[in-house]
Amino acid sequence: MQKKMTVDFANTMHDGASVSLRGNLISHKGEDRYVFRDKSGEINVVIPAAVFDGREVQPDQMINISGSLDKKSAPAVVRVTHLQK
Template identity: 60%
Template sequence: MNKFLLLAGFTAMFSLPVLAADEGGLKTDEAPPPPHAMDKGYRGMEDAQGMTVAQAKAMHDGASVSLTGNLIKKTAQDRYQFRDKTGTLEVSIPLAIFDGRSVSPDQLVAINGTLDKKQQSAVMKVDHLQKQ
């Protein structure tokens, strides 16, 4: 009986701090930012901005690249010219990546893929395309 009371006392003593700790989870004491103040899900983070064509061209062969801009013209069977505010880049987009969607030069698209610098100029092999 004495051991039982001793065990119950230790259990109560060590479990009280656990019950008192109320940290973690969603804190609802602050309002979320308004939709017009958000930039792709990030708020106030300059280094979280998207990659540009100029930055992509400076990367190494095989680098993963994510860009947002416009497909401005078709240059070959599956080759297109992609442009953002910093320049243009040749991209290779197989027809299957379009998945039946059509894109016009005035529509903003986000593309993900890998950089191929083994050729004369850098070419991005696109794995994913999303209309914005």
């Protein structure tokens, strides 16, 4: 897994860039859309049910996520492929 970065830094990266973040899922926006927060800010993330693999994540639980940055939509989202508690 690549080195962890901040949400602030991830927002400066190019479309399709690989991102790896550590922080909290703070809200569920419906279906597979969530808001992720770290010490630098917030970003929208898409986490398919298969990535959760039956695990529940509470807002106070620190997690690691990795995936790719999708800047085709506004605001940008991270399409999460791995989640680790």
